[in-house]
Amino acid sequence: MSTPIHVIAILIAKPGQAEALQQALTAAVTPSRAEAGCLQYHLHIDSENPHRCVFVELWKDEEAIALHRQMPHYLALGAATKDLITSRELLVVNQYLEHIV
Numbered sequence: 001m002s003t004p005i006h007v008i009a010i011l012i013a014k015p016g017q018a019e020a021l022q023q024a025l026t027a028a029v030t031p032s033r034a035e036a037g038c039l040q041y042h043l044h045i046d047s048e049n050p051h052r053c054v055f056v057e058l059w060k061d062e063e064a065i066a067l068h069r070q071m072p073h074y075l076a077l078g079a080a081t082k083d084l085i086t087s088r089e090l091l092v093v094n095q096y097l098e099h100i101v
Contacts, residue, residue, distance in 0.1 A: 002061035004039055008091040009055040017084045018050045024080040025053055031073040032057075037064020065092070 013021040025043055032041045037060040046052035059065045068074055 003094055005059050005062060005065060006091075006093045007055070007057040007059065007065065008093070009057070010089040011053045011081065011085050012087045013051040013053070013084055014086050015051070021053060021081060021084045022050075024077065024084065025055070027080075028073050028077045031071070032068065035064070035068055035071065037061065037067060
């Protein structure tokens with residue numbers, strides 16, 4: 001049995017590019033959610049800093065993430081955002097299941 005994997009991606013827009021970045025990221029939500037291995041895919045905008053955008057994703061397994069990274073919409077997202085961001089942080093974490101007895 002595979003363990004679901006969370007991906008947290010934090011992108012910081014260049015000054016004056018917050019709205020453009022948000023639009024580019026929003027375009028990736030629907031096609032990403034339609035992928036077979038996608039369990040959750042949510043885009044968040046920091047309420048105190050609209051230049052900080054955060055994806056919180058949950059994927060079936062590592063194979064689903066690898067397939068996601070080959071999808072045309074993922075590749076288009078990279079091309080669309082490369083000149084809009086100052087930084088990108090990507091965290092890939094296994095879901096920790098704690099059993100309390």
